[in-house]
Amino acid sequence: MTRSARATRRALRAAGVGAAALLALSACSASGSSDSPAHAAPGKPSGEVTVFAAASLKESFTTLGRKFEERYPGTKVTFSFGGSDSLAAGITGGAPADVFAAASPKTMKIVTDRGNAAGAPATFVRNRLEIATLPGNPDKVASLKDLTRSGLKVVLCDSTVPCGAAAQKALDAAHVEVTPVSYEQDVKSALNKVVLKEADASVVYRTDVKAAGGKVEGVEFPQSAEAVNDYPIALLKNARNAETAKAFIALVRSAEGREVLTGAGFLQP
Known part of the structure; x- marks a missing residue:
């Protein structure tokens, strides 16, 4: 074999090794990406969620807050209870909140009309x-x-x-x-x-x-x-912890949530 042919073969062998190394590196990178925290537990509730809720929801929502924190260790539900109109004014004025539960569609409309809700509110209970x-x-x-x-x-x-x-x-x-x-x-x-x-x-x-x-x-x-009141709940547009807020709303609307609420005297929607 001539010197030129041997040189060509060595060059091809080196190129093959380099390509294999590049493929291995890419595979490792992809594997590392799939193990990152963002992909390991997608949508798992964590951190603090702030809920603005009508005063009449205080007892039942406090119970649901405890249940939520027990189900999802590491979460914390912070409530602000009061008149729905005052809470709505706070939200439209920039008060930090993730969820709003109002005692009437009229007060929820204050928030939706100003574009502060992330989606359509859902009625979860009624009261008389x-x-x-x-x-x-x-x-x-x-x-x-x-x-x-x-x-x-x-x-x-x-x-x-x-x-x-x-x-x-x-x-x-x-x-x-x-x-x-x-x-x-x-x-x-x-x-x-x-x-x-x-x-x-x-x-x-x-x-x-x-x-x-x-x-x-x-x-x-x-x-x-x-004079029966519908109670709507909504995720807020500027929620700082949207995933955890969605999980809390899901609990409120679940069979478990309905059991707590109807036990407190609320009517099903």
Whole structure:
């Protein structure tokens, strides 16, 4: 074999080794990519999620928050409860939140109209009203008309919040006009006036009457059927932890979530 032929063969052998090394390096790189944290557990909830929720959801959502953290170790659910209108104003004003659960479609619309929701809200529960009275119902309140009695101290939610708008709808259906001693900014504040005996009665959600236990007594009335509130929930557009937020919404809407919510007195949608 000539010197020229041997040189050519060595060159071809070197090129083959180099190509094989390049292929091996590429394979290692691809393998390393598939083992990266981003691909190892896609969509696994982690970190903190901030939920803005109507005051009437406090007990049931707190329970669901604990269940969520137990199911997904390393997560933390932080809640901000209050009047839906105030929460909506906070969201549209730039308050950091991942999820919004409102007590009415009207207050959710404040958020969607400003483009702050990541998608269409979904109704997950409904709620209806009761009259909350002092334990034992000493004033013998049996209807909305009884709330007009002279000397009876009645508290209502402000008409700008869902419980107040629903109460006014029920009062209109009963053709009753009530002059309350105060208007409150969320349902818990209205109920608390009765708990503290600063009022004799209030029109609130039946879920809040149930949550209060023996501190108040609930009185049903037929016009509540005219003022049932739908509760929508939505992922927010600027959510800092969208994947974990989606997982929390999924829990709320699951069979397990419905069990907690209906156990608190909410109605299925």
